[in-house]
Amino acid sequence: MSSAAPGSSSASGGRRFRTPDAxxxxxxxxxxxxxxxxxxxxxxxxxxxxxxxxxxxxxxxxxxxxxxxxxxxxxxxxxxxxxVTDDEYEAGIPDTGDLEADLKQVLRATVDEFTDAAFEAPYRALAVAGAADAELSEQFLERLMAPGMEVYSRRLRSAQEAGQIAEDVDIGLAVEMLLGPFQQRWLQRTGNLTHEFTDALVDLALRGLAPR
Amino acid sequence: MSSAAPGSSSASGGRRFRTPDAxxxxxxxxxxxxxxxxxxxxxxxxxxxxxxxxxxxxxxxxxxxxxxxxxxxxxxxxxxxxxVTDDEYEAGIPDTGDLEADLKQVLRATVDEFTDAAFEAPYRALAVAGAADAELSEQFLERLMAPGMEVYSRRLRSAQEAGQIAEDVDIGLAVEMLLGPFQQRWLQRTGNLTHEFTDALVDLALRGLAPR
Amino acid sequence: MSSAAPGSSSASGGRRFRTPDAxxxxxxxxxxxxxxxxxxxxxxxxxxxxxxxxxxxxxxxxxxxxxxxxxxxxxxxxxxxxxVTDDEYEAGIPDTGDLEADLKQVLRATVDEFTDAAFEAPYRALAVAGAADAELSEQFLERLMAPGMEVYSRRLRSAQEAGQIAEDVDIGLAVEMLLGPFQQRWLQRTGNLTHEFTDALVDLALRGLAPR
Amino acid sequence: MSSAAPGSSSASGGRRFRTPDAxxxxxxxxxxxxxxxxxxxxxxxxxxxxxxxxxxxxxxxxxxxxxxxxxxxxxxxxxxxxxVTDDEYEAGIPDTGDLEADLKQVLRATVDEFTDAAFEAPYRALAVAGAADAELSEQFLERLMAPGMEVYSRRLRSAQEAGQIAEDVDIGLAVEMLLGPFQQRWLQRTGNLTHEFTDALVDLALRGLAPR
DNA sequence: CGGTAAACGAGACGGTACGTCCGGTCTTTGC
DNA sequence: GCAAAGACCGGACGTACCGTCTCGTTTACCG
Structure with a gap:
């Protein structure tokens, strides 16, 4: 158990002056x-x-x-x-084969989440703190933001493999096109977060992703 | 607006107890x-x-x-x-007729601006303060964010009139698709702000806006 | 009135980094x-x-x-x-001509004072703090201890002039012989502070001071 | 319960809840x-x-x-x-028959001791702690102060028996007249601890002690 | 042009929270 | 079952700023 020397911090290198014994x-x-x-x-x-x-x-x-x-x-x-248990992220986005419907559904759910005060208060607090402080931002991204975006990546990649998205589309960029407007409305309050908004967003984004 | 006489606002209801004489x-x-x-x-x-x-x-x-x-x-x-003089916003986006080129050029310039520390520090400070405080957010939006977005709206509207953008596209949403990903990368540091990024963003966004 | 430059402390020389404006x-x-x-x-x-x-x-x-x-x-x-107003010290010790009686009376009064909790608590606190800290000690001495001792000096000097004390006696030392034992009993608790004690102390001390 | 041997001091009543096994x-x-x-x-x-x-x-x-x-x-x-081994106290004050010389010698040595930083720091610390706290004072007195004073008592008693000190003199008080001024100068810093001081002190004190 | 009222610089004030230090207690892990 | 190690709760430290509140001192308008 206590194989890693506690206190002495010789192995991992004490960050501060004296590392407490975890x-x-x-x-x-x-x-x-x-x-x-x-x-x-x-x-x-x-x-x-x-x-x-x-x-x-x-x-x-x-x-x-x-x-x-x-x-x-x-x-x-x-x-x-x-x-926010990891289960949430591991579940991922349902893959019914209907990309548009799947995305709309999940984004509607996300809108509901970000509209719930119990979720919003701490999440916004962290987003704000991360926006202000680069070092913290890294952790916020890694632990909360990235997993959330990765879920969309997986679904879009699956759709791309199914030929529903043009082959030359950068999936990462596609995810940003979906979530960027969402985040901006939420974080900077440039507009209301509604189901109509996310529905329209999916419609418009998918137009650009469709194979030509 | 505040041209009027000393303590003008006092008559119509001072905000605080005693309004100073401007x-x-x-x-x-x-x-x-x-x-x-x-x-x-x-x-x-x-x-x-x-x-x-x-x-x-x-x-x-x-x-x-x-x-x-x-x-x-x-x-x-x-x-x-x-x-940030208003001139900047009044100039607007050049309209050479080539929508793609115009957008790329302006977004590249915007990237440069947001990469300049002298601009970034106070702007981020305000964005963060606005994200944290709804009341302040309103002013930040009105005075800085909205004018910036309006510039894009004008250019896109012009393109729509020229038939380069499908008639059924909501211009407001289109602007969010362009600037949302940009803002997210910048404010939340989800990625690097580069010319390549904004170029690709324009390409992908325009795919969805083009008339079918 | 405010002739001494406040804050700037140019005249007396700022002790610390910034002197407040008294x-x-x-x-x-x-x-x-x-x-x-x-x-x-x-x-x-x-x-x-x-x-x-x-x-x-x-x-x-x-x-x-x-x-x-x-x-x-x-x-x-x-x-x-x-x-502890200065009046107390300025009054000094009564000079009835009877040195022994005068000293006994004042020392009895001093015993009573040092036995009164309201006086003792802060005085002991200061004596202790002074004993521990040389710098503070200086102020304690100057402001409280020395004036108290000076009162005895004056009375003894008067007695010496009246021929009741030998000419070759060092009055300062005589005061220490009277107050040293008193202070020791009180501060270090080597004995009880009673009227009997101070009476006996005066008797014994005066034996050594009397002209031979 | 803990009546038995372990914890020697526990025999006379354990002060705390559980006496450790000494x-x-x-x-x-x-x-x-x-x-x-x-x-x-x-x-x-x-x-x-x-x-x-x-x-x-x-x-x-x-x-x-x-x-x-x-x-x-x-x-x-x-x-x-x-x-501070007990030897020191057991040795006592030399008794050459010349009381004045003996006292002067020992007080000079005591001055030297109280002037030595290695001795002074802890001794003063204890004296201060004792002055502040009555309970501790008791122990300080019993273990350090009283033995030191007892040494003087023995020498003065011996002198009294030899007729060098008046019979009616209270030896305890005489010791206080010698050490009180010394302690005051030292603990309260009312003056410098020098050989001249203690010599003069002995001279003046002995005047009062001598048989009439 | 002199009087007066308000803005000004300065900074003391009652507060709140900071991040640190240490007292004295409790818990874990050898020995 | 003592000892070493040190985490723990508590609470005071001395500092930094907050936003408010006087202080004189300009400054500019008004009579």
Missing amino acids: SRRSERSRRAILDASMELVGEVGYNRLTIEAVAARAGVGKQTIYRWWPSKAAVLLEAFTTV | SRRSERSRRAILDASMELVGEVGYNRLTIEAVAARAGVGKQTIYRWWPSKAAVLLEAFTTV | SRRSERSRRAILDASMELVGEVGYNRLTIEAVAARAGVGKQTIYRWWPSKAAVLLEAFTTV | SRRSERSRRAILDASMELVGEVGYNRLTIEAVAARAGVGKQTIYRWWPSKAAVLLEAFTTV
Whole structure:
């Protein structure tokens, strides 16, 4: 178990001055912190979310937070990713053979998700924090954004193989054409997120993807 | 608009308790504050930009800032909009008749702009602040984002009239298909902002817009 | 009035990085802080006296304390010295001509004072802090201890002039012989502070001081 | 329950909830802790001496300190008393028959001791801690102060028996007249500790002690 | 042209949260 | 079952800014 030298951090190289010993970590505190941060971000928003409040709500010393996370964004990212189970992404997009219908359905579901306050508050908080901070952005992308986009990639690739999408189309770019407008409307509030919008978006995007 | 007399807005209902008299405002201080905030946002970023530092750099009392702006974001928004002259937007996109070439050229220029640190720092700061705060978002959209999108709308409308874009295409949606992916890459760092990217984006988008 | 340049501290030379402007100081806050610190030192003792508690009790921001005092000991010293008015020292020791009676009377009064909890708590706190810290000690001595000792010096000098004390006696040393044992009993708790003790002390000391 | 042998002090009533078994105690750790505390008190002083630093320097867990000592003062007291061997006190003051010379000599030696930093730092630390805390004071007195004073008592008693000191003199008080001024100068820094001072002190004190 | 009212620079103020430090307790893992 | 190691809760530290609130000092209009 404790094969990796704890504390000495010789193997992986201590990032900071002294690395805490993860094998001794209190799972109880970890959960309390993550839960408290999710609750609080919903109650007061990200900007007014404070480490002190999280610690107090979680019944935890501040140091226990600082020991394991570098910032409140990091706490929230972990809190959120443990809620958004990977199952969601692994399920993927249904493949009924009808690309248009499948995409519309999933995007409608995504609209509903992004309209749900319980999901939106922490997700927006993380998106904002990532937009502001390049380092954090990397983790946000890797853990939340990329898996979400990958789901679309798979479905589009499948459609391309089925000849429903022109062979010369860059699937990555196609995904961006679907999700970019969606994200922009949501994050920058350039328009309302509705089923009509995503339906029209799918229609217009698929026009460009169809084989000629 | 605010041409009217001292404390004009007081008559029609002052926002706060006492509206300051705009006619007595020190233009010298106003400029110093705007300049200082632009300098500082470039030096330390938005999150570490403080009103105190702006006041100190500008050689101004803090109250002079609080008197005229409700938040640091508002200061920065004004600072930025006075730099990005409206000329830029009024010029619009060249209309050589070659839609593809025109769009590629302008998007390449936009890429260059968003890659320039002097432009990027404050613009990102505002985009982030807008993403976090709905109220601010409104102003950011109205003053910076919308004019930028409108430029594309005009060019696409012109193309539609020229029969280069199918009649049933929603121009607003078309603009989102062009700029959404761009904004997503930039704001959320989902990919590099390059000329190749925008070229490919134009190609793929135009496929869907062309009359069938 | 405000002849001394505030803030710039050019004249007296700024001790720290930026000297606050004393002319703008809030007397209200100052008094509240001094009062609160006196109250609290009586309630919880010096070691458990915290700046936070003083600030809270005084209804004052912590920074207002840190702005004007370098340490909690400094606060307490000022609090105490403004309570122990200088009148006390200026009155001096009565001079009835009967040296023994005069000394006994004053030392008895001093015993009573040092036995009174309201006086003892802060005074001991300061004596302890001074014993631990040479820099603070200097101020403690100068402001509290020395004036107290000077009072005895004056009375003894008067007695020496009256021929009741041998001419070759060093008055300073004589004062130390009277107060040293007193202070030791009190500060180090080597014995009880009683009237009998001080009476006996005066008797024995005067034996050595009398002209031969 | 823990009435039996283990934990010698447990016999007379375990102070805490569970008395550890002293027979299993690591002498190695004990010494390391005492040494480290002596070193550190010399380096940083008593106020900035922390249990954590002692534990770290001694290569010992914090709990090992808390298990055996109730406070950092107690650690230091033990550390100091094991250094200041009892021999010193048992030797006592030489009795050449010349009281004045004997006292002067010993007080000069004491001055030298209290002027030596290696001795002064921990001793002052303990004196200060004792002055602040009555409970600790008791132990400090009993173990360090009282033996030191007793030495003087013996010599003065011997002189009294030899008729060099008046019969009606309270020897305890006489000792206080010698050491009180000394302690005051040292602990409260009311003056310099020099040989001249102690010589003069002895001269003046003996005047009062001599038979009439 | 002198009086006056408001904007101004300066910065002290009551607060909140920061990130760190350490006290004293609890838990895990050898020995 | 003591000891080492150190994570844990708690709480104070001293600092940084917040947004508000006086202070005199310009500044510009008005009578």
